[in-house]
Amino acid sequence: MSVVEQVLKGDVRAVARLLRDIDDQVPSTRSILQQLYPHTGNAYVIGITGPPGAGKSTLVDQMTAYYRKQGKTVAILAVDPTSPFSGGAILGDRIRMQRHFLDKDVFIRSLATRGHFGGITKSTHDMITVLDAMGKDIIMIETVGVGQGEVEIAECAHTTLVVTVPGLGDDIQAIKAGIMEIGNIFVVNKADREGAKKTVQELRNLLEMGKKFRMETGAGKNGWDPPVVETQAHKGIGVDTLCGEIEKHREYLTAQAPEELEQIMLKRALHQFSATLKDELFKEVIKRMEGKGLKLEDVAKKIMAKEIDPYSLSRTLIKEEFKEDA
Amino acid sequence: MSVVEQVLKGDVRAVARLLRDIDDQVPSTRSILQQLYPHTGNAYVIGITGPPGAGKSTLVDQMTAYYRKQGKTVAILAVDPTSPFSGGAILGDRIRMQRHFLDKDVFIRSLATRGHFGGITKSTHDMITVLDAMGKDIIMIETVGVGQGEVEIAECAHTTLVVTVPGLGDDIQAIKAGIMEIGNIFVVNKADREGAKKTVQELRNLLEMGKKFRMETGAGKNGWDPPVVETQAHKGIGVDTLCGEIEKHREYLTAQAPEELEQIMLKRALHQFSATLKDELFKEVIKRMEGKGLKLEDVAKKIMAKEIDPYSLSRTLIKEEFKEDA
Numbered sequence: 001m002s003v004v005e006q007v008l009k010g011d012v013r014a015v016a017r018l019l020r021d022i023d024d025q026v027p028s029t030r031s032i033l034q035q036l037y038p039h040t041g042n043a044y045v046i047g048i049t050g051p052p053g054a055g056k057s058t059l060v061d062q063m064t065a066y067y068r069k070q071g072k073t074v075a076i077l078a079v080d081p082t083s084p085f086s087g088g089a090i091l092g093d094r095i096r097m098q099r100h101f102l103d104k105d106v107f108i109r110s111l112a113t114r115g116h117f118g119g120i121t122k123s124t125h126d127m128i129t130v131l132d133a134m135g136k137d138i139i140m141i142e143t144v145g146v147g148q149g150e151v152e153i154a155e156c157a158h159t160t161l162v163v164t165v166p167g168l169g170d171d172i173q174a175i176k177a178g179i180m181e182i183g184n185i186f187v188v189n190k191a192d193r194e195g196a197k198k199t200v201q202e203l204r205n206l207l208e209m210g211k212k213f214r215m216e217t218g219a220g221k222n223g224w225d226p227p228v229v230e231t232q233a234h235k236g237i238g239v240d241t242l243c244g245e246i247e248k249h250r251e252y253l254t255a256q257a258p259e260e261l262e263q264i265m266l267k268r269a270l271h272q273f274s275a276t277l278k279d280e281l282f283k284e285v286i287k288r289m290e291g292k293g294l295k296l297e298d299v300a301k302k303i304m305a306k307e308i309d310p311y312s313l314s315r316t317l318i319k320e321e322f323k324e325d326a
Numbered sequence: 327m328s329v330v331e332q333v334l335k336g337d338v339r340a341v342a343r344l345l346r347d348i349d350d351q352v353p354s355t356r357s358i359l360q361q362l363y364p365h366t367g368n369a370y371v372i373g374i375t376g377p378p379g380a381g382k383s384t385l386v387d388q389m390t391a392y393y394r395k396q397g398k399t400v401a402i403l404a405v406d407p408t409s410p411f412s413g414g415a416i417l418g419d420r421i422r423m424q425r426h427f428l429d430k431d432v433f434i435r436s437l438a439t440r441g442h443f444g445g446i447t448k449s450t451h452d453m454i455t456v457l458d459a460m461g462k463d464i465i466m467i468e469t470v471g472v473g474q475g476e477v478e479i480a481e482c483a484h485t486t487l488v489v490t491v492p493g494l495g496d497d498i499q500a501i502k503a504g505i506m507e508i509g510n511i512f513v514v515n516k517a518d519r520e521g522a523k524k525t526v527q528e529l530r531n532l533l534e535m536g537k538k539f540r541m542e543t544g545a546g547k548n549g550w551d552p553p554v555v556e557t558q559a560h561k562g563i564g565v566d567t568l569c570g571e572i573e574k575h576r577e578y579l580t581a582q583a584p585e586e587l588e589q590i591m592l593k594r595a596l597h598q599f600s601a602t603l604k605d606e607l608f609k610e611v612i613k614r615m616e617g618k619g620l621k622l623e624d625v626a627k628k629i630m631a632k633e634i635d636p637y638s639l640s641r642t643l644i645k646e647e648f649k650e651d652a
Contacts, residue, residue: 030637037635051377125636167493262630269629270622273636274608280640281607282600284648291651296596303595304588309363310451310599311356314606321648322610325617 004035010134012104019109022126033126036133043075043132046246047157048142049182054163055189058233059242060142064100066243067138073105075136077127079143107136121152122275128156129272156268158261159249161242163187164203166195181210183226185245191230191238203228224252224260288321330361336460338430345435348452359452362459369401369458372572373483374468375508380489381515384559386468390426391562392569393464399431401457404468405450433462447478448601454482455598482594484587485575487568489513490529492521507536509552511571517556517564529554550578550586614647 006014021029046063048056057078064074100106111123124141131139141157162183186207188200207226227245231238253261286296302308332340347355372389374382383404390400426432437449450467457465467483488509512533514526533552553571557564579587612622628634 030641034635034637037637038632041632051379053377265630266623266626269636270626273626273629273639276636277611277640277643278604278608280644281611282604284644285603285607288648288651297592300592300596300599303599304591306364306367309360310595310602311360311363313599314603315356317603318606318610322614323647323649325614 003032007032007036007130007134008039012107015107015130015134016109018130019127022123022130023111029126033129036129040129040132043128043136043139044159044250045128045132045139045141045157047160048140048163049160050163050187054165055233056142056163059161059163059187059189059231059239060140061100062233062236062239063140063243064106065236066239068100068103068106072137073135074100075107075131075134075139076109077124077131077139077141078108078110079124079141107131107134121271122279125156125268125272125275152271156264156271158253158264159184159246161185161187161246163189164199165190166193166199184224184249185242186226186228187231187242188228189231189233192232196230200228200230223257224249285317285321289317329358333358333362333456333460334365338433341433341456341460342435344456345453348449348456349437355452359455362455366455366458369454369462369465370485370576371454371458371465371467371483373486374466374489375486376489376513380491381559382468382489385487385489385513385515385557385565385568386466387426388559388562388565389466389569390432392565394426394429394432398463399461400426401433401460401462401465402435402468403450403453403457403465404434404436433457433460447597448605451482451594451598451601478597482590482597484579484590485510485572487511487513487572489515490525491516492519492525510550510575511568512552512554513557513568514554515557515559518558522556526554526556549583550575611643611647615643 001009003014003018007018018029018032022033048060050056060076060078064076067074100108109127111127128139128141160182162185164187166188186203188196188203190196191200207228211225229238229242229245231242233239253264289299290296299308299313303310303313327335329340329344333344344355344358348359374386376382386402386404390402393400426434435453437453454465454467486508488511490513492514512529514522514529516522517526533554537551555564555568555571557568559565579590615625616622625634625639629636629639
């Protein structure tokens with residue numbers, strides 16, 4: 001059986017191998033992804049983002065238990081700047097995974113963002129393609145941090161959760177700017193902590209402000225009002241409510257705002273294509289450059305020595321390798 | 327006078343205009359950057375990273391005051407997922423800037439990461455090029471978050487500070503994995519808060535673990551032992567000590583470990599070249615594609631409808647636009 005057939009049948013070992021190959025940027029993955037792509041589009045993708053320490057992993061674990069009880073299959077992709085440096089964190093991940101480890105309908109994979117050199121967005125898209133094609137009902141993408149890559153990834157989800165905890169900074173600054181507008185649902189986790197009510201209220205005020213801003217400017221009179229949900233993930237409290245809100249958002253998208261759903265899908269297609277194209281173009285040019293005996297490291301040395309600048313060199317390479325512009 | 331001459335003379339208005347053009351991706355910036363590049367390499371670049379709410383902005387403000395007292399000129403680039411949504415955050419930035427607003431030797435600029443579509447790394451490099459060429463002694467790059475883009479940017483600094491505060495999460499998870507190994511100096515800000523000593527101790531333990539790990543594996547027996555500095559930035563406490571440690575790290579790089587300094591510069595050259603090349607390649611191909619009447623949005627629609635997959639399309643475009651491989 002071909003790898004493509006194995007993946008479509010949901011063969012866990014074949015999928016694991018393929019994801020590892022994607023991670024390692026093995027060239028043969030390209031044609032496999034080409035063949036898998038038409039089989040995608042069935043999974044519901046949930047993005048979970050927010051600052052480190054907000055308890056996202058525990059929340060994802062509890063949500064997984066919820067969806068499994070409903071008989072849904074789940075894939076979890078944790079995009080994480082993990083490194084070999086901190087054994088503790090990795091050990092934590094392993095412990096977290098054990099609960100669902102023996103459940104063949106839960107597929108968990110961490111994608112380390114180190115050493116990807118800008119290719120993290122492409123790898124994430126590729127992996128979502130695989131997990132979708134293998135037939136998972138729910139794909140949860142957990143991203144650590146609020147960087148641009150993370151925001152881009154979250155934007156490609158059907159429903160995006162922004163998770164925070166009380167007491168991060170003096171105010172709501174921890175989830176200020178940027179990620180406010182990507183959240184469809186806001187979660188205040190560790191809601192038994194001091195200051196939880198204040199955090200919830202501040203979030204609601206910010207959301208109200210944002211709503212007014214949208215109304216006044218007419219920019220995106222979004223019909224969906226993001227709810228703020230309190231959870232205590234470590235005790236499982238609030239998880240049912242949260243998953244209920246996700247379901248409501250899903251119904252909103254499919255029944256009330258199909259044009260909004262299309263916008264999400266279009267954005268995802270655009271992101272995936274851009275990331276893939278950039279990656280392929282870069283590899284192609286570097287391959288050709290090195291084929292002519294010009295090593296990337298030697299080029300970097302010349303740039304460092306200011307013998308050449310990165311801007312001129314990029315243009316030279318384009319001129320050399322591209323057909324003349326029509 | 328040409329823009330290049332104006333920038334080299336340190337003309338603040340010309341620099342501001344150029345940075346805005348870089349932000350807007352105006353094509354004419356390319357040749358200006360080409361001409362500025364040979365004039366770079368004099369600034370000392372300090373990266374400041376860490377989770378949101380850690381008080382990085384206040385710290386940067388205090389460090390600026392410190393360097394100004396020494397007669398050094400300063401540029402601050404805040405790379406921030408800021409959005410028009412949250413007026414509060416932006417207002418906060420403006421207030422923060424006011425202190426040094428009238429000081430012509432301090433140049434402050436925020437780079438919003440929204441809408442850059444993956445180009446944030448390139449824009450940051452471009453802006454560093456400009457700020458370096460304009461003659462600033464110290465360039466501080468403040469990044470919010472711990473995403474990959476942020477880590478890449480921090481890696482290109484001479485000295486990288488990782489800032490945290492007590493009480494982020496139940497343990498040191500907040501600055502776990504990934505960013506541990508990029509920090510040359512660790513800062514526990516808001517050190518008057520409860521749990522500060524614990525946070526400092528946990529950091530020291532983690533660093534000790536990392537050191538042992540490096541010793542055992544022989545991977546990078548880094549001669550620099552990252553110190554942990556306690557600060558209370560809002561009161562200015564600990565800032566002198568912190569800047570003293572930065573100076574020590576600078577001396578370490580220049581006097582004791584020039585090969586390490588070269589590695590940093592080489593990595594920066596490599597990152598800058600890769601980011602520039604990727605960006606130029608992508609723009610070139612999209613321009614050619616659209617020149618043939620194929621709009622990017624229509625392409626995204628076809629991908630969404632699964633009429634074509636992003637992998638095949640990327641290969642087709644490369645085949646069409648590149649010269650035949652020799």
